[in-house]
Amino acid sequence: MxxxxxxxxxxxxxxxxxxxxxxxxxxxxxxxxxxxxxxxxxxxxxxxxxxxxxxxxxxxxxxALSLFTEQISRIKVQDVQSVPVVVTVVTSAYDAVVTMFLEDVGSVFVVEPGGILAGVVSRKDALKVAMGGSDLHKMPVKVLMTPVPKIIVTSPDESVLMAAKKIIENEVDSLPVVSPVSQGGNKAQEVVGRLTKTNIARLFVELGEGRGGNTYS
Amino acid sequence: MxxxxxxxxxxxxxxxxxxxxxxxxxxxxxxxxxxxxxxxxxxxxxxxxxxxxxxxxxxxxxxALSLFTEQISRIKVQDVQSVPVVVTVVTSAYDAVVTMFLEDVGSVFVVEPGGILAGVVSRKDALKVAMGGSDLHKMPVKVLMTPVPKIIVTSPDESVLMAAKKIIENEVDSLPVVSPVSQGGNKAQEVVGRLTKTNIARLFVELGEGRGGNTYS
Missing domain, CATH: 1.10.10.10 (Winged helix-like DNA-binding domain superfamily/Winged helix DNA-binding domain)
Known part of the structure; x- marks a missing residue:
C-alpha cells in the first residue's frame, strides 16, 4: 500500500x-x-x-487487497464465460470426442432437446475409456458422460469467485453455466454457457494488467 | 474506491x-x-x-485496481507452483498415461537423467493417439511427447502474471518450471516445478477472498 x-x-x-x-x-x-x-x-x-x-x-x-476483494466479488460468470460446446444425447462417444478435438475444448456438454443439460464428457473420461480398450464408436455418449445429478454447475449471475471455488474444490476443469427452466412440470437446466479454468486465468491476467476495472466495474 | x-x-x-x-x-x-x-x-x-x-x-x-496490479506483479511462480510429475525418456507412452491417471494430472513431463526436461505429454496428446487406434504399450513416450524446442516454459522467479499470459497465449494447460543448468557444456533445463491453470485459479480465489496479501506480500 x-x-x-x-x-x-x-x-x-x-x-x-x-x-x-x-x-x-x-x-x-x-x-x-x-x-x-x-x-x-x-x-x-x-x-x-x-x-x-x-x-x-x-x-x-x-x-490494500481488500479493495480488490470488493471489486472482484462483483464480476459475474456471464462477464467471462465462453460459448458452450454441446452434443446431443443420441451421439456416440466417438463423435463426442471428435467434437472435443474439432472445437479444441477440454469438455463437451451432452444435451437433450431444448438444450437441457444431461451430462458432461471430459478429456479425462474419454482417455480412461480409450485406454481401457473399449470401442468408442459403438459406445453411446450416455455411457461415457458424467450424468446430471453428479455435475457441478454455475449460473450466469453467480460471482466468478464462487464459481472458481467450485472448480477448485471439485477438481473439475469447467462448469456448465445453466439457467433453470420448467420442462413438463419438472425443473431442468438449460445450458447457456461454459466457465473454464482458462476463463479464470484470462481474467487473472486482465486484472493483473489493470484492464479489469474498465471491463467489469 | x-x-x-x-x-x-x-x-x-x-x-x-x-x-x-x-x-x-x-x-x-x-x-x-x-x-x-x-x-x-x-x-x-x-x-x-x-x-x-x-x-x-x-x-x-x-x-483502485492499480494497487492490486502492483501487488500481483510481485507474486512469483515459485510462490504458487506444484510439484512436477515426471517420467523418464525410456518409458512407454502407456506408462506415461498411467502415471497421469495415478497422479491425477493433466500433463506429465518427460525427463533425461538429472531431471533435464526432454518433453511434455498432455491428456490431449494421449487421447489423440489413443483415438487413432495406436497401441500405446508399444509406443515409446518420445513418440507421443511434445519435444523440448517446442515447449513453453517458465522459471521460479518469473511473475505468475507473465507465466499466466504464456499459458493463455500458447493455449496450454501447464508450464514446466525450469532452472538453467550446464550439461556437458550445453545449456539444459532442469525441471523444478509445474505451473498449471489450477494454480492460477487457486491464486485467483485466494486473492479474491483477501487471503493473498498475507501469503505473498
Missing part, C-alpha cells in the same frame, strides 16, 4: 493499543490532532483501520 | 482543469488549503491523482 513511516507507526499503535482516540495518538506522537488527520484518513481509507464514534480507532487487519 | 462527494468533485476538477495547484482547488471549493489536505492525500494515495512539484495535481486515470 506504500504507507509512510508515520502511517506505519500509527497503524502499529492502533493495532497494539486500539481502540484509541485521535487525541491519544496525537499526544503519543507529539503532534497536533490536525497534523494527524491526513494519515488517519489514509489508514481508514485503506481499510486497515476503522473509526468508531466515541470509541476511537481500531485495527481491522485488512490491507 | 468509496470516495466522498467532495473527493469525487476534486477528482473531476483535476481531470478537467489539471494540472491545477492545491491553492486553486481550495479557492474553487471555497475551503482552506489545510481542509483540503486529507482529500488530496487520499486521491494521490489511490493513484487516481498525482502531484508534481511546482506544477500541481494532474489526473492519471488509474483506479
Amino acid at each position: 506504500g504507507l509512510t513511516p508515520r502511517q506505519e507507526k500509527i497503524a502499529e499503535m492502533v493495532k497494539t493499543l486500539g481502540p484509541i482516540t485521535g487525541e491519544q495518538i496525537a499526544e503519543r506522537l507529539n503532534v497536533t490532532r490536525a497534523a494527524l488527520r491526513p494519515d488517519l484518513a489514509i489508514l481508514v481509507m485503506s481499510g486497515m483501520v476503522e473509526a468508531r464514534p466515541k470509541v476511537g480507532y481500531y485495527y481491522t487487519g485488512k490491507n | 468509496g470516495l466522498t462527494p467532495r473527493q469525487e468533485k476534486i477528482a473531476e476538477m483535476v481531470k478537467t482543469l489539471g494540472p491545477i495547484t492545491g491553492e486553486q482547488i481550495a479557492e474553487r471549493l471555497n475551503v482552506t488549503r489545510a481542509a483540503l489536505r486529507p482529500d488530496l492525500a487520499i486521491l494521490v494515495m489511490s493513484g487516481m491523482v498525482e502531484a508534481r512539484p511546482k506544477v500541481g495535481y494532474y489526473y492519471t486515470g488509474k483506479n
Whole structure:
C-alpha cells in the first residue's frame, strides 16, 4: 500500500493499543490532532483501520487487497464465460470426442432437446475409456458422460469467485453455466454457457494488467 | 474506491482543469488549503491523482485496481507452483498415461537423467493417439511427447502474471518450471516445478477472498 513511516507507526499503535482516540495518538506522537488527520484518513481509507464514534480507532487487519476483494466479488460468470460446446444425447462417444478435438475444448456438454443439460464428457473420461480398450464408436455418449445429478454447475449471475471455488474444490476443469427452466412440470437446466479454468486465468491476467476495472466495474 | 462527494468533485476538477495547484482547488471549493489536505492525500494515495512539484495535481486515470496490479506483479511462480510429475525418456507412452491417471494430472513431463526436461505429454496428446487406434504399450513416450524446442516454459522467479499470459497465449494447460543448468557444456533445463491453470485459479480465489496479501506480500 506504500504507507509512510508515520502511517506505519500509527497503524502499529492502533493495532497494539486500539481502540484509541485521535487525541491519544496525537499526544503519543507529539503532534497536533490536525497534523494527524491526513494519515488517519489514509489508514481508514485503506481499510486497515476503522473509526468508531466515541470509541476511537481500531485495527481491522485488512490491507490494500481488500479493495480488490470488493471489486472482484462483483464480476459475474456471464462477464467471462465462453460459448458452450454441446452434443446431443443420441451421439456416440466417438463423435463426442471428435467434437472435443474439432472445437479444441477440454469438455463437451451432452444435451437433450431444448438444450437441457444431461451430462458432461471430459478429456479425462474419454482417455480412461480409450485406454481401457473399449470401442468408442459403438459406445453411446450416455455411457461415457458424467450424468446430471453428479455435475457441478454455475449460473450466469453467480460471482466468478464462487464459481472458481467450485472448480477448485471439485477438481473439475469447467462448469456448465445453466439457467433453470420448467420442462413438463419438472425443473431442468438449460445450458447457456461454459466457465473454464482458462476463463479464470484470462481474467487473472486482465486484472493483473489493470484492464479489469474498465471491463467489469 | 468509496470516495466522498467532495473527493469525487476534486477528482473531476483535476481531470478537467489539471494540472491545477492545491491553492486553486481550495479557492474553487471555497475551503482552506489545510481542509483540503486529507482529500488530496487520499486521491494521490489511490493513484487516481498525482502531484508534481511546482506544477500541481494532474489526473492519471488509474483506479483502485492499480494497487492490486502492483501487488500481483510481485507474486512469483515459485510462490504458487506444484510439484512436477515426471517420467523418464525410456518409458512407454502407456506408462506415461498411467502415471497421469495415478497422479491425477493433466500433463506429465518427460525427463533425461538429472531431471533435464526432454518433453511434455498432455491428456490431449494421449487421447489423440489413443483415438487413432495406436497401441500405446508399444509406443515409446518420445513418440507421443511434445519435444523440448517446442515447449513453453517458465522459471521460479518469473511473475505468475507473465507465466499466466504464456499459458493463455500458447493455449496450454501447464508450464514446466525450469532452472538453467550446464550439461556437458550445453545449456539444459532442469525441471523444478509445474505451473498449471489450477494454480492460477487457486491464486485467483485466494486473492479474491483477501487471503493473498498475507501469503505473498
